[in-house]
Amino acid sequence: MSLFQLLLLSLALSADAFAVSMCRAKGRRSALVLASAFGFFQAVMPVIGWHAGSALRSVLSRVAPWAAFLILFLVGGRMVWNAVRDRKNKTCGTTGKALILSLAFATSLDAFAAGISISLIGSGIWLPAAVIGSVTFVVCLAGAGIGCVAGTKLGWHLEAAAGIVIMALGVKALV
Numbered sequence: 367m368s369l370f371q372l373l374l375l376s377l378a379l380s381a382d383a384f385a386v387s388m389c390r391a392k393g394r395r396s397a398l399v400l401a402s403a404f405g406f407f408q409a410v411m412p413v414i415g416w417h418a419g420s421a422l423r424s425v426l427s428r429v430a431p432w433a434a435f436l437i438l439f440l441v442g443g444r445m446v447w448n449a450v451r452d453r454k455n456k457t458c459g460t461t462g463k464a465l466i467l468s469l470a471f472a473t474s475l476d477a478f479a480a481g482i483s484i485s486l487i488g489s490g491i492w493l494p495a496a497v498i499g500s501v502t503f504v505v506c507l508a509g510a511g512i513g514c515v516a517g518t519k520l521g522w523h524l525e526a527a528a529g530i531v532i533m534a535l536g537v538k539a540l541v
Contacts, residue, residue: 367489371535375494376501378531379408379480382445383473383502384509385522390469391510401506403466407474409499415481416491423485431539434483438536441476445529449522476532487539 367375383404391397423430477498484494 367484367487367494371538372494372497373501374531375480375535376498377505378442378529378535379477379498380404380502380505381527381529382449382476383408383470384505386469386473387506387509388512390466391513397507397510400466400510401503403470404473404506405499405503407470408477408502409495411474411477412481412484412495412498413491415478415483416485416495417481418478419482419485422482430486430488434486434539435536437479437483437486438539439533441479442529442531442533442536445476445532446526447529449526449529480532483536483539 387397387400387404391400480498481491481495484491
């Protein structure tokens with residue numbers, strides 16, 4: 367995986383966390399808490415996915431490019447579907463630790479799937495995990511700075527665009 371592809375993947379994976387950060391952060395402290403939670407989960411989940419994919423790689427070695435394509439295409443498609451479906455249901459303001467952790471976990475499930483795909487194409491995981499987590503942290507801080515008003519208006523567009531990018535990376539896995 368090239369550095370450009372890794373940055374594209376990182377930005378795409380962080381898009382849903384970005385949208386949530388725009389809507390949920392209220393002040394510097396909550397922005398740091400959200401960015402830290404999202405960055406942590408986005409860094410850890412690809413590692414877990416990579417290990418799961420590594421365990422399956424010998425079984426899936428002949429179909430690895432197709433499996434990577436299918437996983438990324440389905441994750442990207444789900445992101446587009448969820449963004450369009452939920453475009454009017456965005457609300458603002460943080461509401462507690464449990465919600466923050468559940469949002470961080472939920473927005474990192476696509477990173478888990480990406481970790482599986484990274485494993486299936488035979489790439490290492492430590493650099494991608496560090497980049498994905500770091501990019502997510504920075505992107506979430508930026509989202510928190512942009513704020514709630516922009517988040518409710520732009521969030522679903524960004525999430526849908528990110529899903530399309532992830533789908534394109536899935537197609538790239540076949541080439």
